[in-house]
Amino acid sequence: MRTAYKCRAYPTAEQAAALNRTFGCVRVVWNKTLHERTHRYRNENTRTSYRETDAALTRWRQGEELAFLSEVSCVPLQQTLRHQHTAFQNFFAGRARYPRFKSRTGRQTAHYTRSAFRMRNGSLTLAKTSTPLRFTWSFDDVDVRDIDPTTVTISREPDGRWYVSFAVDIAGTTARPVNHAIGVDLGVKTLLVTSDGEHITNPQHLARKARNLARYQRRLARCQRGSNNRGKAKIKLARAHRKVRNARQDFLHRTTTRLVRSADMIAIEDLSVSGMVRNRHLSRAISDAGWGEFRRQLEYKCERAGRTLVVIDRWYPSSKTCSSCGHLLAELKLSARHWTCPGCRTRHDRDLNAAKNILAAGRAVARGDSGDACGADVRRQGSSLPRSAMKQEARAGKIGS
Numbered sequence: 457m458r459t460a461y462k463c464r465a466y467p468t469a470e471q472a473a474a475l476n477r478t479f480g481c482v483r484v485v486w487n488k489t490l491h492e493r494t495h496r497y498r499n500e501n502t503r504t505s506y507r508e509t510d511a512a513l514t515r516w517r518q519g520e521e522l523a524f525l526s527e528v529s530c531v532p533l534q535q536t537l538r539h540q541h542t543a544f545q546n547f548f549a550g551r552a553r554y555p556r557f558k559s560r561t562g563r564q565t566a567h568y569t570r571s572a573f574r575m576r577n578g579s580l581t582l583a584k585t586s587t588p589l590r591f592t593w594s595f596d597d598v599d600v601r602d603i604d605p606t607t608v609t610i611s612r613e614p615d616g617r618w619y620v621s622f623a624v625d626i627a628g629t630t631a632r633p634v635n636h637a638i639g640v641d642l643g644v645k646t647l648l649v650t651s652d653g654e655h656i657t658n659p660q661h662l663a664r665k666a667r668n669l670a671r672y673q674r675r676l677a678r679c680q681r682g683s684n685n686r687g688k689a690k691i692k693l694a695r696a697h698r699k700v701r702n703a704r705q706d707f708l709h710r711t712t713t714r715l716v717r718s719a720d721m722i723a724i725e726d727l728s729v730s731g732m733v734r735n736r737h738l739s740r741a742i743s744d745a746g747w748g749e750f751r752r753q754l755e756y757k758c759e760r761a762g763r764t765l766v767v768i769d770r771w772y773p774s775s776k777t778c779s780s781c782g783h784l785l786a787e788l789k790l791s792a793r794h795w796t797c798p799g800c801r802t803r804h805d806r807d808l809n810a811a812k813n814i815l816a817a818g819r820a821v822a823r824g825d826s827g828d829a830c831g832a833d834v835r836r837q838g839s840s841l842p843r844s845a846m847k848q849e850a851r852a853g854k855i856g857s
């Protein structure tokens with residue numbers, strides 16, 4: 457499997473100038489190709505292949521108008537075309553939205569393949585540069601002299617920091633079995649509740665820094681466009697956002713790593729995060745919780761450790777089903793955090809009960825038993841399913857508070 461190591465980079469003035477030129481050329485190629493793709497599709501209803509964009513890049517580099525593209529390595533430019541071609545494939549397949557134009561004020565990246573960099577004894581030298589790029593290696597369990605990266609990505613954040621990422625193919629390792637399985641129910645106020653009864657509170661990194669971010673945003677709005685003070689204010693705002701982002705990432709990494717180490721099988725719900733953030737009352741809280749990033753980290757960490765991750769269908773009624781007797785409520789309001797089962801009179805915590813049902817459904821999926829009442833109509837991946845078979849068996853009930 458493939459993993460990546462991201463490190464802080466400290467380019468010299470000469471290297472920074474060369475990389476900035478590369479970023480500019482990458483941005484020009486992306487925007488010009490995107491414009492011509494869009495114009496051709498709207499006027500001729502014809503898609504553009506990667507081979508056609510590659511031929512157009514060759515003409516641009518040989519012409520007079522875009523002759524400056526020849527001053528940088530051609531590899532990052534070709535990688536840009538490949539990434540845009542993949543972006544359009546994802547768009548036409550319904551997996552992503554339409555590609556957007558790149559801005560010079562955002563995050564800048566350049567991707568280098570093995571033909572455009574040299575890695576020897578832990579020293580990295582990029583194409584069109586004469587000296588090695590200095591970076592800080594922060595992974596004590598891996599020797600930088602032993603890695604053989606397939607691609608190298610150089611990036612510059614809006615706050616001015618430089619990073620280098622090494623993509624490396626590694627062999628998967630199997631973690632020691634612990635003979636334990638857990639179900640995880642995600643929330644806003646409480647980030648997650650496990651079937652073992654553990655509650656992890658959402659730290660709300662964005663909400664705690666909202667006042668500082670608003671103050672930096674007001675300072676930026678008062679500055680005149682194009683002025684030096686506006687540039688300084690923009691960097692301060694980017695730094696504040698970086699601190700929030702890093703704190704959220706660190707918390708999610710610690711949480712997911714602990715979950716993967718503590719269980720052989722983890723069951724979660726297939727939440728429609730993109731649809732839920734359309735709720736203007738909860739969009740900021742959901743985005744701050746980082747549900748999508750939580751699932752992404754769980755997926756690759758379970759794959760790397762040899763664990764099993766089961767994704768339950770989003771229509772599975774985990775909150776409205778009694779984990780003791782299987783009774784299904786007809787309705788359960790979001791404000792009801794506790795409810796009593798009309799069938800067996802068991803008092804349930806809403807989130808803990810949902811986590812137990814998710815675990816039961818995950819075990820049913822792992823066994824391949826789709827007919828079980830607790831695991832009906834659930835599976836690892838796929839489109840949304842109709843109401844589960846369990847609803848046809850349950851008795852009607854209603855809890856309003």
